[in-house]
Amino acid sequence: xxxxxxxxxxxxxxxxxxxxxxxxxxxxxxxxxxxxxxxxxxxxxxxxxxxxxxxxxxxxxxxxxxxxxxxxxxxxxxxxxxxxxxxxxxxxxxxxxxxxxxxxxxxxxxxxxxxxxxxxxxxxxxxxxxxxxxxxxxxxxxxxxxxxxxxxxxxxxxxxxxxxxxxxxxxxxxxxxxxxxxxxxxxxxxxxxxxxxxxxxxxxxxxxxxxxxxxxxxxxxxxxxxxxxxxxxxxxxxxxxxxxxxxxxxxxxx
Amino acid sequence: xxxxxxxxxxxxxxxxxxxxxxxxxxxxxxxxxxxxxxxxxxxxxxxxxxxxxxxxxxxxxxxxxxxxxxxxxxxxxxxxxxxxxxxxxxxxxxxxxxxxxxxxxxxxxxxxxxxxxxxxxxxxxxxxxxxxxxxxxxxxxxxxxxxxxxxxxxxxxxxxxxxxxxxxxxxxxxxxxxxxxxxxxxxxxxxxxxxxxxxxxxxxxxxxxxxxxxxxx
Numbered sequence: 001x002x003x004x005x006x007x008x009x010x011x012x013x014x015x016x017x018x019x020x021x022x023x024x025x026x027x028x029x030x031x032x033x034x035x036x037x038x039x040x041x042x043x044x045x046x047x048x049x050x051x052x053x054x055x056x057x058x059x060x061x062x063x064x065x066x067x068x069x070x071x072x073x074x075x076x077x078x079x080x081x082x083x084x085x086x087x088x089x090x091x092x093x094x095x096x097x098x099x100x101x102x103x104x105x106x107x108x109x110x111x112x113x114x115x116x117x118x119x120x121x122x123x124x125x126x127x128x129x130x131x132x133x134x135x136x137x138x139x140x141x142x143x144x145x146x147x148x149x150x151x152x153x154x155x156x157x158x159x160x161x162x163x164x165x166x167x168x169x170x171x172x173x174x175x176x177x178x179x180x181x182x183x184x185x186x187x188x189x190x191x192x193x194x195x196x197x198x199x200x201x202x203x204x205x206x207x208x209x210x211x212x213x214x215x216x217x218x219x220x221x222x223x224x225x226x227x228x229x230x231x232x233x234x235x236x237x238x239x240x241x242x243x244x245x246x247x248x249x250x251x252x253x254x
Numbered sequence: 255x256x257x258x259x260x261x262x263x264x265x266x267x268x269x270x271x272x273x274x275x276x277x278x279x280x281x282x283x284x285x286x287x288x289x290x291x292x293x294x295x296x297x298x299x300x301x302x303x304x305x306x307x308x309x310x311x312x313x314x315x316x317x318x319x320x321x322x323x324x325x326x327x328x329x330x331x332x333x334x335x336x337x338x339x340x341x342x343x344x345x346x347x348x349x350x351x352x353x354x355x356x357x358x359x360x361x362x363x364x365x366x367x368x369x370x371x372x373x374x375x376x377x378x379x380x381x382x383x384x385x386x387x388x389x390x391x392x393x394x395x396x397x398x399x400x401x402x403x404x405x406x407x408x409x410x411x412x413x414x415x416x417x418x419x420x421x422x423x424x425x426x427x428x429x430x431x432x433x434x435x436x437x438x439x440x441x442x443x444x445x446x447x448x449x450x451x452x453x454x455x456x457x458x459x460x461x462x463x464x465x466x467x468x469x470x471x
Binding site: 001002003004070071072093095120124167195196197220 | 412
Protein backbone atom coordinates (compact mmCIF):
# COMPACT_ATOMS: atom_id res chain seq x y z
CA UNK A 1 0.00 0.00 0.00
CA UNK A 2 1.15 3.49 -0.82
CA UNK A 3 2.56 5.19 2.28
CA UNK A 4 1.59 8.59 3.54
CA UNK A 5 4.65 10.78 3.24
CA UNK A 6 6.22 12.80 6.05
CA UNK A 7 8.09 15.77 4.65
CA UNK A 8 10.53 18.00 6.53
CA UNK A 9 10.80 21.63 5.52
CA UNK A 10 14.08 23.50 5.92
CA UNK A 11 13.64 27.26 5.80
CA UNK A 12 16.98 28.42 4.50
CA UNK A 13 18.48 31.90 4.43
CA UNK A 14 22.01 32.54 3.13
CA UNK A 15 22.87 28.87 3.46
CA UNK A 16 21.56 28.38 7.02
CA UNK A 17 18.36 26.95 8.43
CA UNK A 18 16.67 29.89 10.08
CA UNK A 19 13.45 28.74 11.72
CA UNK A 20 13.94 27.97 15.36
CA UNK A 21 17.58 28.88 15.36
CA UNK A 22 17.13 30.78 18.63
CA UNK A 23 14.97 28.14 20.17
CA UNK A 24 16.23 27.26 23.58
CA UNK A 25 17.89 23.88 23.84
CA UNK A 26 18.24 23.50 20.09
CA UNK A 27 21.72 22.45 19.19
CA UNK A 28 23.29 24.07 16.18
CA UNK A 29 20.60 23.39 13.63
CA UNK A 30 22.07 25.99 11.33
CA UNK A 31 23.48 23.69 8.67
CA UNK A 32 20.88 22.30 6.23
CA UNK A 33 22.93 19.22 5.28
CA UNK A 34 23.47 18.30 8.94
CA UNK A 35 19.78 18.56 9.67
CA UNK A 36 18.83 16.70 6.48
CA UNK A 37 21.24 13.91 7.42
CA UNK A 38 19.59 13.54 10.80
CA UNK A 39 16.12 13.45 9.26
CA UNK A 40 17.29 10.85 6.77
CA UNK A 41 18.54 8.66 9.63
CA UNK A 42 15.20 9.05 11.38
CA UNK A 43 13.29 7.99 8.26
CA UNK A 44 11.98 11.21 6.72
CA UNK A 45 10.39 10.53 3.30
CA UNK A 46 11.19 13.76 1.55
CA UNK A 47 12.89 17.12 2.14
CA UNK A 48 11.78 20.58 1.07
CA UNK A 49 14.26 23.44 1.04
CA UNK A 50 12.38 26.70 1.22
CA UNK A 51 14.54 29.68 0.31
CA UNK A 52 13.60 32.73 2.33
CA UNK A 53 16.28 35.04 0.92
CA UNK A 54 15.71 37.43 -1.87
CA UNK A 55 19.25 38.62 -2.56
CA UNK A 56 21.54 37.50 -5.40
CA UNK A 57 24.16 36.35 -2.86
CA UNK A 58 21.44 34.37 -1.11
CA UNK A 59 20.45 32.63 -4.33
CA UNK A 60 24.04 31.61 -4.99
CA UNK A 61 24.24 30.22 -1.46
CA UNK A 62 21.01 28.33 -2.18
CA UNK A 63 22.58 26.42 -5.07
CA UNK A 64 25.42 25.39 -2.73
CA UNK A 65 22.89 24.30 -0.12
CA UNK A 66 20.98 22.18 -2.64
CA UNK A 67 24.23 20.60 -3.81
CA UNK A 68 25.35 19.82 -0.27
CA UNK A 69 22.03 18.21 0.66
CA UNK A 70 21.56 16.32 -2.63
CA UNK A 71 25.07 14.83 -2.53
CA UNK A 72 24.39 13.03 0.73
CA UNK A 73 20.66 12.52 1.07
CA UNK A 74 19.14 10.12 -1.45
CA UNK A 75 15.54 11.17 -1.02
CA UNK A 76 13.19 13.27 -3.12
CA UNK A 77 14.26 16.89 -2.73
CA UNK A 78 12.02 19.85 -3.52
CA UNK A 79 13.17 23.46 -3.65
CA UNK A 80 10.81 26.41 -3.39
CA UNK A 81 10.79 30.09 -2.58
CA UNK A 82 11.60 32.83 -5.02
CA UNK A 83 11.27 30.72 -8.15
CA UNK A 84 10.01 33.36 -10.51
CA UNK A 85 10.84 31.88 -13.87
CA UNK A 86 12.27 29.02 -15.87
CA UNK A 87 15.88 30.05 -15.13
CA UNK A 88 15.37 29.82 -11.35
CA UNK A 89 13.81 26.37 -11.73
CA UNK A 90 16.67 25.31 -13.98
CA UNK A 91 19.29 26.46 -11.45
CA UNK A 92 17.59 24.52 -8.64
CA UNK A 93 17.22 21.35 -10.71
CA UNK A 94 20.78 21.54 -12.06
CA UNK A 95 22.01 21.79 -8.46
CA UNK A 96 20.18 18.59 -7.55
CA UNK A 97 16.53 19.37 -6.79
CA UNK A 98 14.06 16.78 -8.10
CA UNK A 99 11.08 19.10 -7.87
CA UNK A 100 10.51 22.83 -7.71
CA UNK A 101 7.75 24.58 -5.84
CA UNK A 102 6.21 27.60 -7.53
CA UNK A 103 3.69 29.87 -5.88
CA UNK A 104 3.36 33.54 -6.76
CA UNK A 105 4.91 33.03 -10.19
CA UNK A 106 2.42 30.27 -11.02
CA UNK A 107 -0.52 32.57 -10.29
CA UNK A 108 0.99 35.50 -12.16
CA UNK A 109 1.98 33.41 -15.21
CA UNK A 110 0.11 30.09 -15.12
CA UNK A 111 1.77 29.00 -18.39
CA UNK A 112 4.98 28.57 -16.38
CA UNK A 113 3.43 25.39 -14.89
CA UNK A 114 3.02 23.90 -18.36
CA UNK A 115 6.44 25.08 -19.54
CA UNK A 116 8.18 23.42 -16.59
CA UNK A 117 6.03 20.27 -16.82
CA UNK A 118 6.93 19.85 -20.51
CA UNK A 119 10.61 20.36 -19.83
CA UNK A 120 11.06 18.34 -16.64
CA UNK A 121 7.88 16.26 -16.38
CA UNK A 122 4.87 16.91 -14.15
CA UNK A 123 6.50 15.02 -11.28
CA UNK A 124 9.00 17.90 -11.01
CA UNK A 125 6.42 20.67 -10.67
CA UNK A 126 4.76 21.40 -7.34
CA UNK A 127 2.32 24.28 -7.18
CA UNK A 128 2.32 25.82 -3.73
CA UNK A 129 -0.89 27.46 -2.56
CA UNK A 130 -1.20 29.63 0.55
CA UNK A 131 -4.85 29.81 1.55
CA UNK A 132 -6.82 31.67 4.19
CA UNK A 133 -10.45 31.30 5.30
CA UNK A 134 -12.56 34.24 4.25
CA UNK A 135 -16.35 34.31 4.22
CA UNK A 136 -16.89 30.58 3.98
CA UNK A 137 -14.28 29.95 1.29
CA UNK A 138 -10.54 29.59 1.00
CA UNK A 139 -8.87 32.58 -0.58
CA UNK A 140 -5.35 32.56 -1.96
CA UNK A 141 -2.64 34.88 -0.72
CA UNK A 142 0.65 35.45 -2.51
CA UNK A 143 4.06 36.96 -1.74
CA UNK A 144 4.51 34.90 1.42
CA UNK A 145 0.99 35.59 2.58
CA UNK A 146 1.40 39.38 2.28
CA UNK A 147 -0.95 40.05 -0.58
CA UNK A 148 -4.51 38.82 -1.02
CA UNK A 149 -5.95 37.73 -4.35
CA UNK A 150 -9.51 37.07 -5.40
CA UNK A 151 -8.71 33.49 -6.34
CA UNK A 152 -10.34 30.48 -4.73
CA UNK A 153 -7.90 27.81 -3.55
CA UNK A 154 -9.93 24.78 -4.67
CA UNK A 155 -10.61 26.22 -8.10
CA UNK A 156 -6.93 27.24 -8.58
CA UNK A 157 -5.69 23.80 -7.46
CA UNK A 158 -7.88 22.23 -10.14
CA UNK A 159 -6.53 24.61 -12.78
CA UNK A 160 -2.93 24.00 -11.68
CA UNK A 161 -3.46 20.23 -12.03
CA UNK A 162 -4.98 20.72 -15.50
CA UNK A 163 -1.99 22.81 -16.50
CA UNK A 164 0.41 20.03 -15.57
CA UNK A 165 1.29 20.37 -11.88
CA UNK A 166 2.36 17.06 -10.38
CA UNK A 167 1.49 17.85 -6.76
CA UNK A 168 -0.10 20.60 -4.68
CA UNK A 169 1.62 21.95 -1.57
CA UNK A 170 -1.21 23.48 0.41
CA UNK A 171 -0.49 25.79 3.34
CA UNK A 172 -3.12 27.14 5.69
CA UNK A 173 -2.14 30.71 6.59
CA UNK A 174 -4.62 30.60 9.50
CA UNK A 175 -2.85 27.63 11.04
CA UNK A 176 0.76 28.33 10.08
CA UNK A 177 2.92 28.67 13.18
CA UNK A 178 -0.04 28.14 15.56
CA UNK A 179 0.64 24.46 16.38
CA UNK A 180 -3.13 24.02 16.59
CA UNK A 181 -3.35 21.37 13.89
CA UNK A 182 -3.64 21.27 10.11
CA UNK A 183 -6.73 22.76 8.47
CA UNK A 184 -8.36 19.43 7.59
CA UNK A 185 -11.39 21.03 5.97
CA UNK A 186 -9.21 23.01 3.56
CA UNK A 187 -7.01 19.99 2.84
CA UNK A 188 -9.95 17.66 2.17
CA UNK A 189 -11.64 20.23 -0.08
CA UNK A 190 -8.54 20.45 -2.29
CA UNK A 191 -7.56 16.78 -2.07
CA UNK A 192 -10.99 15.64 -3.27
CA UNK A 193 -10.98 18.19 -6.08
CA UNK A 194 -7.72 17.21 -7.78
CA UNK A 195 -6.40 13.93 -9.21
CA UNK A 196 -2.86 14.63 -7.98
CA UNK A 197 -1.29 14.29 -4.52
CA UNK A 198 -1.84 17.03 -1.96
CA UNK A 199 0.77 17.90 0.68
CA UNK A 200 -0.76 19.52 3.76
CA UNK A 201 1.19 22.22 5.56
CA UNK A 202 0.71 24.65 8.41
CA UNK A 203 -0.29 23.99 12.00
CA UNK A 204 1.46 20.75 12.97
CA UNK A 205 1.81 20.82 16.76
CA UNK A 206 1.55 17.20 17.84
CA UNK A 207 1.49 13.70 16.36
CA UNK A 208 -2.31 13.42 16.45
CA UNK A 209 -2.54 16.38 14.08
CA UNK A 210 -0.89 14.18 11.44
CA UNK A 211 -3.40 11.37 12.07
CA UNK A 212 -6.20 13.91 11.59
CA UNK A 213 -4.86 15.38 8.35
CA UNK A 214 -4.36 11.95 6.80
CA UNK A 215 -7.85 10.77 7.80
CA UNK A 216 -10.20 13.77 7.83
CA UNK A 217 -7.98 15.87 5.55
CA UNK A 218 -7.37 13.11 2.99
CA UNK A 219 -3.82 14.41 2.61
CA UNK A 220 -1.30 12.30 0.69
CA UNK A 221 1.62 13.86 2.52
CA UNK A 222 2.17 16.23 5.44
CA UNK A 223 4.89 18.81 5.80
CA UNK A 224 6.26 20.39 8.95
CA UNK A 225 9.36 22.23 10.10
CA UNK A 226 9.68 23.11 13.77
CA UNK A 227 8.12 19.91 15.15
CA UNK A 228 11.11 18.07 13.65
CA UNK A 229 13.79 20.70 14.35
CA UNK A 230 13.35 20.74 18.08
CA UNK A 231 13.29 17.09 19.02
CA UNK A 232 15.72 14.32 18.16
CA UNK A 233 13.91 11.19 16.93
CA UNK A 234 10.71 13.15 16.25
CA UNK A 235 10.40 11.64 12.76
CA UNK A 236 10.67 8.03 13.89
CA UNK A 237 8.41 8.65 16.90
CA UNK A 238 5.82 10.26 14.64
CA UNK A 239 5.94 7.34 12.22
CA UNK A 240 5.56 4.83 15.06
CA UNK A 241 2.53 6.81 16.24
CA UNK A 242 0.98 6.81 12.75
CA UNK A 243 1.69 3.10 12.36
CA UNK A 244 -0.13 2.44 15.64
CA UNK A 245 -3.09 4.35 14.25
CA UNK A 246 -3.02 2.20 11.09
CA UNK A 247 -1.90 5.00 8.80
CA UNK A 248 0.43 3.42 6.21
CA UNK A 249 3.93 4.82 6.58
CA UNK A 250 7.43 3.81 5.54
CA UNK A 251 9.28 2.31 8.48
CA UNK A 252 13.01 1.87 8.03
CA UNK A 253 13.94 -1.78 7.93
CA UNK A 254 17.57 -1.66 6.91
CA UNK B 255 33.14 2.37 -16.24
CA UNK B 256 29.35 2.83 -16.57
CA UNK B 257 27.80 4.45 -19.62
CA UNK B 258 25.00 6.69 -18.37
CA UNK B 259 22.78 7.31 -21.36
CA UNK B 260 21.59 10.93 -21.62
CA UNK B 261 18.81 11.20 -24.17
CA UNK B 262 17.29 14.39 -22.80
CA UNK B 263 14.76 12.65 -20.57
CA UNK B 264 14.98 14.98 -17.64
CA UNK B 265 17.81 15.55 -15.31
CA UNK B 266 20.60 13.08 -14.58
CA UNK B 267 21.97 14.94 -11.55
CA UNK B 268 20.35 12.62 -9.00
CA UNK B 269 21.62 9.43 -10.66
CA UNK B 270 25.10 10.95 -11.00
CA UNK B 271 25.18 11.92 -7.32
CA UNK B 272 24.10 8.44 -6.23
CA UNK B 273 26.71 6.75 -8.46
CA UNK B 274 29.43 9.09 -7.17
CA UNK B 275 28.38 8.34 -3.61
CA UNK B 276 28.80 4.61 -4.34
CA UNK B 277 32.25 5.24 -5.80
CA UNK B 278 31.30 4.27 -9.36
CA UNK B 279 33.08 5.65 -12.38
CA UNK B 280 30.73 6.71 -15.12
CA UNK B 281 30.62 8.66 -18.35
CA UNK B 282 27.88 10.10 -20.52
CA UNK B 283 28.60 8.92 -24.07
CA UNK B 284 28.07 11.62 -26.68
CA UNK B 285 27.66 9.10 -29.49
CA UNK B 286 26.55 5.44 -29.75
CA UNK B 287 30.05 4.35 -30.77
CA UNK B 288 31.29 5.15 -27.23
CA UNK B 289 28.80 2.77 -25.58
CA UNK B 290 31.08 -0.19 -26.30
CA UNK B 291 33.84 1.25 -24.10
CA UNK B 292 31.77 0.77 -20.96
CA UNK B 293 31.39 -2.33 -18.81
CA UNK B 294 27.80 -1.53 -17.91
CA UNK B 295 24.95 0.70 -19.11
CA UNK B 296 22.31 2.69 -17.23
CA UNK B 297 19.30 4.11 -19.05
CA UNK B 298 17.61 6.57 -16.64
CA UNK B 299 14.53 8.57 -17.42
CA UNK B 300 11.50 10.40 -16.13
CA UNK B 301 8.34 11.66 -17.78
CA UNK B 302 6.67 10.43 -20.94
CA UNK B 303 7.59 7.27 -22.90
CA UNK B 304 7.73 9.46 -25.99
CA UNK B 305 11.12 10.80 -24.84
CA UNK B 306 12.65 7.39 -25.59
CA UNK B 307 12.13 8.27 -29.26
CA UNK B 308 15.39 10.23 -28.91
CA UNK B 309 17.19 6.88 -28.68
CA UNK B 310 17.80 6.42 -32.39
CA UNK B 311 18.41 3.13 -34.24
CA UNK B 312 22.17 3.67 -33.73
CA UNK B 313 21.76 3.93 -29.96
CA UNK B 314 19.50 0.87 -29.91
CA UNK B 315 21.96 -1.17 -31.93
CA UNK B 316 24.88 -0.09 -29.74
CA UNK B 317 23.00 -0.95 -26.54
CA UNK B 318 21.64 -4.28 -27.89
CA UNK B 319 25.14 -5.19 -29.00
CA UNK B 320 26.37 -4.77 -25.41
CA UNK B 321 23.40 -6.80 -24.10
CA UNK B 322 24.30 -9.63 -26.47
CA UNK B 323 27.83 -9.55 -25.03
CA UNK B 324 26.30 -10.00 -21.54
CA UNK B 325 27.19 -6.49 -20.39
CA UNK B 326 24.85 -5.52 -17.52
CA UNK B 327 22.13 -3.00 -18.41
CA UNK B 328 19.88 -1.17 -15.94
CA UNK B 329 16.77 0.77 -16.93
CA UNK B 330 15.26 3.21 -14.43
CA UNK B 331 11.61 4.41 -14.56
CA UNK B 332 10.88 5.24 -18.21
CA UNK B 333 14.26 3.62 -18.93
CA UNK B 334 12.85 0.37 -17.52
CA UNK B 335 9.65 0.66 -19.54
CA UNK B 336 11.83 1.09 -22.62
CA UNK B 337 13.29 -2.41 -22.03
CA UNK B 338 9.82 -3.81 -22.84
CA UNK B 339 8.09 -4.12 -26.22
CA UNK B 340 6.59 -0.68 -25.82
CA UNK B 341 4.07 1.43 -23.92
CA UNK B 342 0.47 2.46 -24.49
CA UNK B 343 1.68 5.97 -23.62
CA UNK B 344 3.38 6.30 -27.02
CA UNK B 345 2.30 3.33 -29.22
CA UNK B 346 4.33 4.50 -32.21
CA UNK B 347 7.58 4.23 -30.23
CA UNK B 348 9.10 0.80 -30.00
CA UNK B 349 10.82 -0.41 -26.87
CA UNK B 350 14.13 -2.29 -26.83
CA UNK B 351 12.17 -5.59 -26.66
CA UNK B 352 14.63 -7.36 -24.35
CA UNK B 353 11.78 -7.94 -21.88
CA UNK B 354 8.38 -9.07 -23.15
CA UNK B 355 5.20 -7.16 -22.49
CA UNK B 356 3.51 -3.82 -22.97
CA UNK B 357 3.35 -1.01 -20.39
CA UNK B 358 -0.10 0.34 -19.63
CA UNK B 359 -1.64 3.21 -17.69
CA UNK B 360 -2.41 2.64 -14.02
CA UNK B 361 -6.18 2.48 -13.40
CA UNK B 362 -7.84 5.61 -12.02
CA UNK B 363 -11.15 3.89 -11.43
CA UNK B 364 -10.99 0.83 -9.20
CA UNK B 365 -13.56 -1.26 -7.33
CA UNK B 366 -14.90 0.32 -4.15
CA UNK B 367 -13.47 -2.56 -2.10
CA UNK B 368 -10.01 -2.25 -3.63
CA UNK B 369 -7.38 -2.35 -0.86
CA UNK B 370 -5.83 0.88 -2.14
CA UNK B 371 -9.13 2.68 -1.58
CA UNK B 372 -9.18 1.76 2.10
CA UNK B 373 -9.07 4.53 4.66
CA UNK B 374 -5.65 6.04 4.76
CA UNK B 375 -4.89 5.30 1.12
CA UNK B 376 -4.26 7.77 -1.65
CA UNK B 377 -7.82 7.60 -2.85
CA UNK B 378 -10.33 10.40 -2.87
CA UNK B 379 -12.75 8.06 -1.12
CA UNK B 380 -15.02 7.57 -4.10
CA UNK B 381 -13.38 4.70 -5.95
CA UNK B 382 -10.86 6.95 -7.71
CA UNK B 383 -7.13 6.54 -7.29
CA UNK B 384 -4.75 9.42 -7.71
CA UNK B 385 -2.59 8.92 -10.79
CA UNK B 386 0.39 9.45 -11.04
CA UNK B 387 1.35 7.03 -8.32
CA UNK B 388 3.68 9.20 -6.23
CA UNK B 389 5.46 8.14 -3.08
CA UNK B 390 6.83 5.21 -1.16
CA UNK B 391 5.35 1.79 -1.76
CA UNK B 392 6.42 -1.70 -0.81
CA UNK B 393 8.12 -4.40 -2.83
CA UNK B 394 6.81 -7.93 -2.92
CA UNK B 395 9.74 -10.17 -3.86
CA UNK B 396 8.64 -12.71 -6.45
CA UNK B 397 11.84 -14.67 -7.09
CA UNK B 398 15.59 -14.89 -6.59
CA UNK B 399 17.33 -11.85 -7.99
CA UNK B 400 20.80 -10.35 -8.15
CA UNK B 401 19.30 -6.89 -8.57
CA UNK B 402 17.26 -7.09 -5.36
CA UNK B 403 19.87 -9.05 -3.41
CA UNK B 404 19.62 -8.08 0.28
CA UNK B 405 16.31 -6.27 -0.21
CA UNK B 406 13.68 -7.53 2.22
CA UNK B 407 10.04 -8.36 1.59
CA UNK B 408 8.03 -5.19 2.20
CA UNK B 409 10.96 -2.77 1.82
CA UNK B 410 9.70 0.53 0.45
CA UNK B 411 10.99 2.50 -2.52
CA UNK B 412 10.06 5.83 -4.13
CA UNK B 413 7.82 5.85 -7.21
CA UNK B 414 6.53 8.58 -9.48
CA UNK B 415 4.81 7.27 -12.63
CA UNK B 416 1.49 6.86 -14.43
CA UNK B 417 2.30 3.88 -16.67
CA UNK B 418 3.54 0.51 -15.48
CA UNK B 419 4.86 -2.80 -16.76
CA UNK B 420 3.00 -6.11 -16.44
CA UNK B 421 3.95 -8.84 -13.99
CA UNK B 422 5.54 -11.59 -16.10
CA UNK B 423 8.16 -14.29 -15.53
CA UNK B 424 10.82 -11.54 -15.65
CA UNK B 425 9.32 -9.72 -12.65
CA UNK B 426 11.47 -9.99 -9.51
CA UNK B 427 9.63 -7.42 -7.41
CA UNK B 428 5.96 -6.50 -7.66
CA UNK B 429 4.08 -3.53 -6.22
CA UNK B 430 0.37 -2.90 -5.94
CA UNK B 431 -1.41 0.34 -6.74
CA UNK B 432 -4.90 -0.31 -8.06
CA UNK B 433 -3.32 -3.23 -9.92
CA UNK B 434 -0.23 -5.29 -9.34
CA UNK B 435 2.62 -4.21 -11.61
CA UNK B 436 6.30 -5.04 -12.11
CA UNK B 437 8.39 -2.74 -9.90
CA UNK B 438 11.60 -4.60 -10.77
CA UNK B 439 12.45 -6.94 -13.64
CA UNK B 440 15.43 -9.05 -14.48
CA UNK B 441 16.35 -11.10 -17.52
CA UNK B 442 19.91 -12.38 -17.56
CA UNK B 443 22.19 -9.37 -17.19
CA UNK B 444 19.36 -6.92 -17.89
CA UNK B 445 17.64 -5.28 -14.93
CA UNK B 446 14.96 -2.65 -14.67
CA UNK B 447 13.29 -0.72 -11.86
CA UNK B 448 10.10 1.33 -12.12
CA UNK B 449 10.96 3.22 -8.93
CA UNK B 450 13.86 5.63 -8.44
CA UNK B 451 16.66 3.83 -6.59
CA UNK B 452 18.64 7.09 -6.54
CA UNK B 453 15.79 8.58 -4.44
CA UNK B 454 14.99 5.52 -2.34
CA UNK B 455 17.45 6.04 0.51
CA UNK B 456 19.37 2.99 1.78
CA UNK B 457 17.25 0.41 -0.05
CA UNK B 458 17.77 2.23 -3.33
CA UNK B 459 21.51 2.59 -2.83
CA UNK B 460 21.71 -1.14 -2.12
CA UNK B 461 19.98 -1.90 -5.43
CA UNK B 462 22.31 0.43 -7.36
CA UNK B 463 25.23 -1.20 -5.53
CA UNK B 464 23.98 -4.65 -6.64
CA UNK B 465 24.06 -3.45 -10.23
CA UNK B 466 27.57 -2.04 -9.85
CA UNK B 467 28.78 -5.35 -8.38
CA UNK B 468 27.25 -7.15 -11.36
CA UNK B 469 29.20 -4.83 -13.65
CA UNK B 470 32.42 -5.54 -11.77
CA UNK B 471 31.66 -9.22 -12.35
